[in-house]
Amino acid sequence: MKFASLIAVTSLAAAPAWAQEAMTAPPRSDGASVQDHVHEDLGPEIVVTAPFVRDLNLLAGTATLSGSDLVREMRPQLGETLTRLPGVSATSFGPGASRPVLRGFQGERVRVLVDGIGSIDVSNTSADHAVTIDPITSDRIEVLHGPAVLLFGSQAIGGAVNVFDRRIPRRVPEDPVHVDALASYATAADEISVASGVDFGVGDGLVLHVDGSWRDSDDLRVGGRIVSPLLRDELLEMAAEEEAEGHVEEAEEAREFANLRGRLPNSATRTWTAGAGLALIRDGGNLGFSFSVYDSRYGVPTRPGAHHAHEEGEEGEEEEAEEGPVTLDLRQYRGDLRAEVETGGGFLDRIRVRLAAADYEHIEFEGAEVGTVFRTQGLEGRIEAVQAERGGWRGVIGGQFFLRDFEAIGAEAFVPPNDTSQIGLFALQEVELGPLEFEGAIRFEHSQVAAPIRGVERSFNALSLAGGASFEVAPRIRIGANVSRSERAPSAEELFSFGPHVATQAFEVGDPTLDKERSLGGELYARATAHGFQLNATLFANRFDDYIFQAATGEEEDGLPVFRYFQSDATYWGVEFGASAPLGYVGRWRLSVDGVADYVEATIRNGGGPVPRIPPLRLLGGVEAESEAFDGRVEVEHVFEQDRVAEFETPSEGFTFVNASVTWRPWGRRNPTSLILAANNIFDVEARRHASFTKDFAPLAGRDIRLSARISF
Secondary structure, eight states, X not given: OOHHHHHHHHHHHHTTOOOOSOSSOOOOTTOOOHHHHHXXXXXOOOOOOXXXXXXXXXXXXXXXXXXXXXXXXXXXXXXXXXXXXXXXXXXXXXXXXXXXXXXXXXXXXXXXXXXXXXXXXXXXTOTTSOOSOOGGGOSEEEEEOSGGGXXXXXXXXXXXXXXXXXXXXXSOXXXXXXXXXXXXXXXTTTEEEEEEEEEEEEETTEEEEEEEEEEEEOSOXXXXXXXXXXXXXXXXXXXXXXXXXXXXXXXXXXXXXXXXXXXXXXXXXXXXXXXXXXEEEETTEEEEEEEEEEEEEEEEOOOTTTTOEEEEOTTSOEEEEOOOOEEEEEEEEEEEEEEEEEOOSSSEEEEEEEEEEEXXXXXXXXXXXXXXXXXXXXXXXXXXXXXXXXXXXXXXXXXXXXXXXXXXXXXXXXXXXXXXXXXXXXXXXXXXXXXXXXXXXXXXXXXXXXXXXXXXEEEEXXXXXXXXXXXXEETTEEEEEEEEEXXXXXXXXXHHOEEEETTTTEEEEOOTTOOOEEEEEEEEEEEEEETTEXXXXXEEEEEEEEEEEEEEEEEXXXXXXXXXXXXXXXXXXEEEEXXXXXXXXXXXXEEEEEEEEEEEEEEXXXXXXXXXXXXXXXXXXXXXXXXXXXXXXXXXXXXXXXXXXXXXOOOBOOEEEEEEXXXXXXXXXXXXXXXXXXXXXXXXXXXXXXXXXXXXXXXXXXXXXXXXXXXXX
């Protein structure tokens, strides 16, 4: 499949369509987030701007990051940007690659979207592969749970992360030219980031958008030692063995790694993006296109001592076999289309079309040598028929397709060339009967996954159902429950992987006989927002049949530990809690407190033990003081020790972050222009995310002072 043909298909499919405004409710004119709006009038409604049905009240656990909150939390990768939201952790493979972890789920069970369409990269293939979405270009990021995630695909068992940008304009700017710009500097990695977007009102409803971003960072400075205590003991033992065998240099190197502090070797990044979009916006609909480029080069931290194998040379002497540091050089070209047309009345209110095509390639370098090349070309599209609301009844019916050609070339091409195709049909319905609301969703999906070089082709039919009900026990206080029965087809990586992967320091082995994964899930939640107080508490559980997971076997192949995909029954359960409350006023300062708590426990049944890489209990609390021109915030986050681990998995020690920030808005709250000074990990503690493959040798950033400037005019 050639990229040019993908763009041609995208253009032809959307040519007849017109559209009104955006698929989502428009952002506030002052750029403030949902949280900002809460502080202004102390009594807003909760509005969830999922792009297919507006104001879905039953989306329990939904969280939004935008405005000054998004600027303050901005990090080079999407996963790290979202980690302070309830129920969210990250894979934290290094500064260059970090994917969101939702309720303990990662990889194939979390959909990462751009305005409702997948990122079309290979971030699901391995944790060291970056998500091709730069948060610095985003306008708003939403984390979604509940029945409506079936709109996005059967893979979204853990939830979906939906990122909105402005590359396809959503409205005609009030002024002929509108400029948004962001610049920041962070001390932990000497990180410099700049981004800018410009909207031009061309006339007669035409809007042109142009944007670009650039980020450069050095090796990350961490708190404490680079390696964990357990790995340090291994390295010191290795040093003693090497010294006993007469390998003095190798012994000194192992001891040096064991005691290494300061900068995380090979963790520098460099990323740039560029995009342009054009939209025709009329009263009865709109049609828009965009084209973008994402380019990044980043280092992959390597496990110390991983390549200290000794081979015999031609004369019988031992030679050290050691590879250079691994870096990834990636680029994605992407074309997007969004269209919408109002039908003029009747059963349907409007029809929406969303398409994207992408050509992606990354090269894994081992030192200066080319190791493995990953390429994928993909096309994804969806059409939704949105029903007109009648008597409290509303909904959407639609279809979706996805095509992907994937190949990996090189000595460590651990996944063979493969093709994936999916086609799905879905419906979501919601009805309001006074204080009672009901929601139901259904999705049927047919998938085909083929690896011609292996002579294997698998096809799957997956049917997923979800439903929910909620009751308003008092004004703006609602309790509810959701249930779901989901099926997920195994991915090509889970089916066909077989080979060494130096970036993850693993020999990965799939299973071509894997069956569909089935789950039965439920949520109980309570949500309240009144008089400035907000509460969102959720208790969730999932029971899996034929759960697919990757775990270490204790074996070695090519000098690497073997990680194999298995299938067994499993259970997940957990809690999420988020709340904020006003304390009152001190002069012109409005004081408030907020807190977040989340916990997940996951077990492989029938004696399988804990599921690997599950985040531990986390508590976060903050105090804010706000005025017209200034905001101040201090927060404490404590992540507990995780000693409930799978076989061959190491435990993680707990840590406590203390963070603070000050925001200055020189033209007041109604103008998004602001200057933010934030201090993260003030006490420079050593911290490791348990969900990370590389936690034992790639800790989180140490003390990090970040200065960000946001300008809009």
